[in-house]
Amino acid sequence: MTHVSLLYHEGREGDHSESETESLEQQVVGFLGSKGISVDRSDIEACHTLPTRTKGATPVIIIRFTNRKNQISILKQGRKLKGTEVYINEHLTRRNGHSAKFGSYSLMNLESNTIMDIQLVQSNEVGGSYHMEKEGLKRCLDHLEANRFKADYIVTDRHPQIQKYLRERNITQFYDVWHFEKGLSKKLEKASHKEDILKKWLQSIKNHAYWCATSSTTGPEKVAKWTSLLNHLENVYDHEDPLFPKCLHPERASRDPNKWLQPGSVALHKAEKLLLNKRVLKDVAKLSHHHQTSSLESFHSLILRFAPKNVFFPFMGMLCRLYLASMHHNENASRVQATTSAGQAVYKVVYPKAKMGEGVVKPVKTDPTFNYVHDLMRLLMEVFEDPTSFDEEMKTPHPSRPFGRKYTHSEG
Template identity: 55%
Template sequence: MITSQGPDPTSDPADSASALTESTVKSDAALPPQASRKYLVYESCLMELFERCARCQRACAVTTTRLGTLVSVEQLCSHCESSRRWRSQPLVDQTPAGDVQLSAAVYLSGASFSTLHKVFKAMRLQMFPYDTFCRYARMFVEPAVVHSWRKSQEVMLQQLSQQDKVPLGGDMRAHSVPLGGDMRAHSPGHCPKYVSYTTMELSTNTVVDVQLVQSAEVGSPHMEKEGLKRSLALLAARGVTIDYIVTDRHTLIQEFLREENIPQFYDVWHMEKSIVPFVTRLSKKIDKMTKKKGCEKVKRWIPAIRNHVYWTAASSQTGPERLAKWTSLLNHVRDVHTHQDPLFPQCLHTVGNTRDKRKWLSAGSRAFDRLEKELTRKSVLKDIAQLSPHYQASSWEAFQSTVLQFAPKDLVSPYLGTLCRLYLAALHYNENADGGRAPTSSGDPLLKRRSPKSRTGESRARPLKTEATFRYVDDLMDLIMEKVFVDPSSYRDEILKLNIPPDRSSQ
């Protein structure tokens, strides 16, 4: 008689429920290899199935053969002379399907083969060598990634070129595209081997083009300009009209866009990053002047200066208006809230009595004179007038975080491998660019408090997004296993059409 001892404290009810559910599902033998479920099987448990002959139930000889992640078992009975052969996974053109799929999964997920190999080795899971992984990646995975990105990019460019002209009352009204672009170096140091230039369509927050430039092609100082030039040439060839482009303040980019007669705006984050550190250094210098009173007050205004940069760009429509609002800061720090410039005659905040009057600067003081000198430099005023009023590079920064998942800077890859990882990052970002935000029970966006380490004492509330999706991985896996693996010739031809420069070591 069996008595109930209660639930097993080590068991998980969710696991039991899933086991009962899966036991009722029909066999997936008819599914393709990439869609079939896989299990972790121990060799000792597997051999229990082959210890005795299936016909006479006597002990028989068993031989195992391993090829990568595949294990083949041959059973021969010496009594009834029956034999059978069993494989742990299907063979596709004499190649283990699991090896190809595992190589593709590692590559498409942005994982590291060396880390995965350590995990397999720690668990004594059988694995194929790194050379096999590279061969499968070169023959099947990278052609599929290039094909998938080209196909996705062609759809985006076609949509952008079609919305270039919008019907309005029988006429065709031109509709231009706002772009954003910036560079990323793919190795630490001042002389990177590769530089990628990403172009984004800002109104839809999607990556439309990624260009990879090798330093041996044009030289390190001109790599960013070359990447932008290639992107703009591609967009022009597809008939996309550019309204303006938001970039950083690289001098070669400025000269190139002036020559091409393309309106340029500066990203506020890059501008704020260049202004605020100087103010910080200025405050540190003033702090050392212990005999000078009032100079330490500048440090208290650094958060306000940072916010004022963003507000000036977001609330202004023209360059002169931005300058008027920017220079009004020098009156504001002196507790003067009316200004002589007619474009911004008065501060928009409510003027009231200040509890702490010690924070205000005095005209003619050393602190105010130094602050005025730096915030009204000719170069600063010129850049303030060109701040972007509509879109910023925060989306580009988010994309660069995605790139780090697929192509970290400590990963050394050849040109094609780096390019494919950039394409994967673009596919992942575009699929999740406008991802849903987690709602509360009332339907409002769920917020999460963040306290950046770089800004001590400051915290911000940002929307909490839902988990990312990976539909592009399933599509690529189906493409690799069902088409590229069967007939890779046409997909490899797309690789041959790429302008891949020779490696620097070849010189």
């Protein structure tokens, strides 16, 4: 379903009877119509207010439309409400998955673990939230090229728009293994509901995806190692592909012969259908053997500390918070592992949600520093003392160069 939030209501919030809901729909349709925004009540599937925590606060009206086309049409007409005290926005829920008001795109140098550029895109700039990711990447790459940087390759997820766009710009693209493994794992878990024997192999299949990527240098080699997995599930270690004719691990007599998938079995058929799918093989060939995007995912988690998703920020406020997050990350990107007074490395056990409660040992880093705050305060005082020398910078909200301090320019 598609949801829109409307900050406008003069009645009480909370649960509504059927007659109150109809009255609320009439108020919304009537008000929007008076502003030149046409809404048909038959396009509204549900309409209600959200409870407020503060007494007397203006509640938000949630409107659920019957299809996304109607929702996008309303969002595009939101500018007609300018000058009123009513704001219209795409509603953030777990079902929707993300807030589509803004989209930020970060470009990280995976060798130095630093943010090179970050762009903020507003959905109404590009005709909808679906196009924000491509526009963010375009602006990042244009910004780097304007500063004489050239990307040798880029590691991303498997977003179709991004794939096509990078092909058009003749930029080599690799896929992050975690995103590939995550998508495939969901399909394998669904297929293994009635096949317990296949469920036992799920973790090994995930590990094999990482090994294929990190132990190979070419696409055909990755594919050869990946396709050998089906033979391995049948307890066969010799393969037809000359690029990987035999498994590298030592052969051992199995203590449990029932763990292997039997030829002609339903479990083997399901595994073959998923693992040897044409699109899967095409994606395996492009798995990154250089770097993964785990550092970038950590940066995205850091952004939430500066810009929580449950708080609305205006465009400039959001942009400033993204810049602060980038400066904090870059300053602390090279923190070393903490040690005890005896010089021993410190570790901790964490239980990430993605691991379904499974513990993971991670090194503990030294405490972060905040020197960038002092630099900003010093710059602020310089602006106060002589604002005229910063006139040009004040006119340009976007930075004139990437965030990192030390980069090597390409000639040309």
